[in-house]
Amino acid sequence: MGDVFSNLGLGFGVVFQFVQWTPAFLGGASIPIPVNILLCLIGALVGTLVGVLPGIGTIATVAMLLPITFGLPPVGALIMLAGIYYGAQYGGSTTSILVNIPGEAGSVVTALDGFQMAKKGRAGPALAIAAIGSFFAGCVATVLIALLGAPLTKIALAFGPAEYFSLMVLGLIFAVVLAKGSVLKAIAMIVMGLLLSMVGSDIETGASRMAFNIPELADGLGFATLAMGLFGFAEIIRNLDAGGETDRKLVQEKVSGLMPTRQDLKETAPAILRGTGLGSILGILPGGGAVIASFAAYTLEKKVAKDPSKFGHGEIRGVAAPESANNAAAQTSFIPLLTLGIPPNAVMALMVGAMTIHGIVPGPQVMQKQPELVWGMIASMWVGNLMLLIINLPLVGIWVRLLRVPYRLMFPSIVVFCCIGIYSVNNAPTDVMIAGAFGLVGYWLIKHDFEPAPLLLGMVLGPLMEENLRRALLISRGDWSVFLTRPLSAVLMAIAAALLILAVLPSLRKKRDEVFVESEN
Template sequence: MDILSNLAIGLQVAVSPTNLLLCLVGALVGTLVGVLPGVGTIATVAMLLPVTFGMHPTGAIIMLAGIYYGAQYGGSTTSILVNIPGEATSVVTALDGFQMARQGRAGPALAIAAIGSFFAGCVATILIAALSVPLMNLALAFGPAEYFSLMTLGLILAVALARGSVLKAVAMIVLGLLLAAIGYDMETNVPRLSFGIGELSDGLSFATVALGLFGFAEIIRNLETQTSEDRKLVQDKITGLMPTREDLRASWPAILRGTGLGSALGILPGGGAVISSFASYTLEKKLSKHPERFGRGAIEGVAGPESANNAAAQTSFIPLLTLGIPANAVMALLIGAMMIQGIVPGPRIMQTQPDLVWGVIISMWVGNLMLLIINLPLVGIWVRLLRVPYRILFPAIVVFCAIGVYSIGNSPVDVIIAGGFGLFGYWLMKNDFEPAPLLLGMVLGPMMEENLRRAIMLSRGDLTVFVTRPLSAALLAICAIVLFLTVLPAVKRKREEVFVEE
């Protein structure tokens, strides 16, 4: 009965006129972000953080969450119509979606992407509702040692699931932890790593770093790769949206598998929507009786990844709402949004503010329904937006990013810092470093330090507390096993195969 009463509370919150409007705004902005290449979900959420200062916490989180899962819907549109993924999660969708469009079947491809996304989103919402309370009860038994070990496991999983070199992923996390240490020491109040620069004495804002690494860096990369030619659509007018019975018959197993795979990977720190879509495509290709069809217009290559990335985008809220630990960079920004509102994310939030937690959960189902209804009719508008050359589009994106950075701390120095991180982020992309683990390390760093110090103080300086407490010891043992398996040659090859796009 508890879950039913909680869902009733959530429904009452989610269907209030203000929250319905914010959910719709988030879904539309998210779809737009997904459609337009070079904007990015992380940069958009970071840019809009200052807008949420004066909003009610529940409405703010509902809107930001809508942007995140709405972008997964929008990214498929550009992938299918013009072979340009608006989001990294839709890279593999372009492989078969664009080929379907070239064959005159853009309508069914868009419809299957929307149906798969809606189904996966609904299943993920049910999982969030079902798992939130048990995980919260487990988390309440955690002490500082267990929290430190859990966060360590989160960073190790981020390394294991990161794309590319393990050593580079470790380097990014260590750099993120170092950036988090900039500012005043929480115990002694002595400045550290600020090098006498006054603007760094309060530390770096993760929103500023995120906008630099993911906003400005993406703009530079797009300016390098975009040609002067306008994008040519394979179909000026999308007709015949309804998929055939054969399309549905071929798609539904892929949708189910993608939903299951994405739901599992979304919960893991470092997993998220990107690896889920790649893993789903790899799985569908391996299970197919005719793998040669993939890359030539196989509808399973659209259905599986689109279901997986939406499921993962929404189940990544589970560790955020129950443990207060971000599963990916966007969740890290949502933790920041909660802290701005004076809310401490973690297991007690479900007890102290059930209306916020359950309101956000129910709003996800409402948002998915909105996206299903509004996305297909709006395809024509998105098509017209795609005709705007990037050389005209990017100055507006730069201005909005700069305004977003400045409004966080009303400091022009923050804009310069974001620009510096933009150049650094571009260098990272060129040298095959994945910047997401850096942001994850930067957000978890202060929490890890706090719990490390508390555990050592409570144990009177006994460092063995991390291995003598059973739960903490078990988590650290899992860390060691995951790290060992990750560096094995056979596992390294499997990690690389997941991200193969051809």
């Protein structure tokens, strides 16, 4: 227990660090500046700003804003990225409530009851409850990360290559089971991601693989490049198809009466608690993350409610539960990343990309060698949530105005911003072209009902998986049974197999589909 407090203390120390700033115009006088808090604030603000724009989900937002953190020191950059992540999530819920356009899959459920509340003139309480629920969930998740971080790291250090490989298989299977739509297609997307990750030079032999002597491909396909193409450009093209303007009806009434009533708070308190609990658990599971958490929390709320028919007609609990769950999951999904070095979902995969750019290899070693980085980030999550609560409630008016920007002006701006962002990663024009090509690929995938998120996950886990597979087989002298004879690895594999069987069983499939169908009614 003492460990946890000293670790959190270290983290808050990093967050509240002051840097003496001595500008020339003050003539030698220096002002202390809380740099990391400012970065967190800017991240949360910019994240919300971009997240609010309809048609840009969390993944695209994080990918798009990745370049603005390049010039910062690693701790600052990660704190800012974390801020961007929550900001984007909060922005997504704002659009779902106000205009019924969920910016990302995670806030689809929020739109169900949130938009109905907004139509009844209760947009204020809906937004406030979303922020309060998220903040509460954030507090719990921060403590949870602090509690679980150290013990999980110890377990991770006992992992050999075989265990790591099995764990990643389990993670990918989770991603498949929890994903929307066909299991077969999700697996295919993961395998395609794995294949894409092999482009570039081989880690062991250095041989150039599938690079066709193109120098820019020698280092492999860039992650931010791919994410920006698949999520940024593809979304734009898709939205242009749908005829951006027609389905954007704004809530014209003024957002008034921000504060929820005492009655609202009393009603939502248990919902927030349940959502937080469910979200925290689902977030830790690899492949889970925010999307599934909010769906599950909504379904649970409907099951427990005395009068389920109210849901879908502006029930405030239908906003509180998924919003808390989604934020709790967003945060606890940092646990596998920070302790095991395995990104459990696509956003975390982008975080890995960001860390690698700063020369940090996520995993148990980081926890031990650079504790100030990990704990600083964990502490900043709590601070970031607090800031969202403080800044967003007064700023709702601005976000609403932002929504009035017509899509015809917005989409060219996004294209340009993405182009500059991708170019600035490596100063390579080829990257921009590759992203453009993946934009078209992404468009095609959407048209054929393939989900791009598992592809990105496969792409990130690819190198790690291959490396550990090769090492495990080298140690076992080519004996494939090593994955089943080492007890820890065998357990992980057994869970993975059981999950996969369950997922294709018809009865469970139906249940799973039901959860997702909720959103379409």
